[in-house]
Amino acid sequence: MVFLLMYPPTLRDITLEMSNLYATQTKGKQLNMSMDELLTFYGILVAAGYSTVPRRRMHWSLDSDVHNESISNAMRRNRFDEIMASLHFADNTKITDDPFFKVRPIFTELNKSYKVMPYPEWLSVDESMIRYYGRHGCKQFIRASSTGYMHHMEPYGGRHTLLPETGLGQGPSVVLGLAEQGEVPQGCKFHHDNLFTSLSLLDEMTKRGYGSCGTMRENQFMRLPRGSSEVLTQGEKLLVRWKDNNIVTMATNMEKNYSETVVKRWNKERRAFDQVQQPQCIKLYNEHMGGVDLHDQQASRYSITIRSKKWWWPIFAWSLNSALVNSFYFYRDVMGGTIDLLTFSRVVAQSLMQKFGTKPLSHGRRSLLAASVQDQARYDQDSHWPINTGNRFLRCRLCDKRTTFACEKCNASLHIECFKKYHGQ
Incomplete structure (x- = not known):
């Protein structure tokens, strides 16, 4: 899968190791996340970008208006919450004064994997902003891009920005630093504002x-x-x-x-x-000049809507969307693909969830909404008829004993003796 080429094994291995370590250090319990679970986790996040609901847990709801079968069949909701709470990319015991310490491996490993696409003749350099709802001093983001495909990126962190100082000022130092760290070959032409x-x-x-x-x-x-x-x-x-x-x-x-x-x-x-x-x-x-803006536009089309209170979560979510966009350009320009970005995102999400996900043995209880909707029909005294389902393991909704009968309209398991009382007659 081309997406796993852009979001490389080295970054996935770091995420797996550091997340399991973080759960042990801070929560005192073993997360024991596997690589299959991590890839399924990625697939769910990508799917949440084009299949949105107001609340994260509604993806696992059994209510027909919001139920997402692909997500609920790939991973249990509680397991997703456990992984999301422990997700990490660096060892907190080795923290430095780098303001991007917690997400530095993301930038380092993605910059390496993005070199799979050869540099074109024309490049653009521009700044970009990641949407952020909290308070943090380091939100500006500078990167190099061509016509939509991003080749190199560097977060802006003031004096901690990892770009060489040239003595020509901040702006020129960014262009020269990106050219140097990105190993851009001579002859390439840069455009910048x-x-x-x-x-x-x-x-x-x-x-x-x-x-x-x-x-x-x-x-x-x-x-x-x-x-x-x-x-x-x-x-x-x-x-x-x-x-x-x-x-x-x-x-x-x-x-x-x-x-x-x-x-x-x-x-x-x-x-x-x-x-x-x-x-x-x-x-x-x-x-x-518009390469960076084009990449921004594409990455925001189906951006991950699942949010966290951790300050670095928007950067991680953006990295998945960015890698997805780069994968799409690689698929289109190198492999000759013809599908659009939405279809490509759906293929990636479904492939990850179906290949690496594990279907739960059972689903949770009915939601309060489902019970309320069913109760609206329960007392209307219209067309409620008992039917023999032939199933010997149903539990009566009223007395909780076994029965083979149910209400045809409510789909509620009921004894014949309990039928009238249940419907308030």
Whole structure:
């Protein structure tokens, strides 16, 4: 399964070992989670992303309006709760001052497994935010991505961010650090926004054999008609200022000679499209910059809805969704698959639950909702008829003794003698 290639065995082994250890250390009991149970746990979380209910435990409810047979047949609800309460990725007795200590193995192992996809020519660098509902100082997230497939990621933790310091500032250090730690081959072309771009970055990227193109912050500008541009060359760098709806300032080391292309822009006054000259570097930037946003969009489509009070849970849940998206791109672009992301997610979830899950011997009691719905029909005194089920092991709903009879409408096991009293007649 391609998903298990992206969410690698090394990370699964760490999770299994640390979760069993955590249960012993903090709860004083053996969790004894197996690898099959962990994979089933993953499958249930993925399924909860596209089959949502307001409360986690409703996935195991027997009520017909919320019952999920795939989930309830894969793992008992109480066992799922035990695994969720003990899930861990690091030994708490070896904690460091790294604010991402508890989830650091996730980033390390996923970055290794994501290298299975070769780097394309065009890459984008951007920041991303993981949805978080609590209070924690480290929520920003920076990563490198191409056209939707994520190759490398690094969480932002202030001075604890594991990226080399270049002396060029935080933004340029991120781009250079991701290129270095991600082992990006020379010749690749990076696109980034004004958070990362500086002229010193372009000089350093040129020395290292990388292309670099990004927007720059510009506070003062002249009034120019749409399509107007100003160009400045400095060594290997090309600086362009172009008037669209707003002024756009771009710096690149990928073009020695300035060139333009024609684009369409809507003219409100004429109520028609105008042909406008656009710098070629801006056209390429627009084409290749959106990789991180595309990955974010795909990962949030069927994001895991099961929540926990642990601060790191959103990062773990996001990692599963991210690995699922990367698996989908690998399946589509390398293996030639044709199904969409939703179908792919369902195949992954069902495969994990059916292959590694264990069907419980019995299900729990009826919910209060089911009892209430049945009681509504119990006293309506309409079309209640006794039938012989032929089953010798039924228990009378009223006296709790064995009977073979039941109410045809209520489906309640009853003696003939108890039938009238049960229905309030």
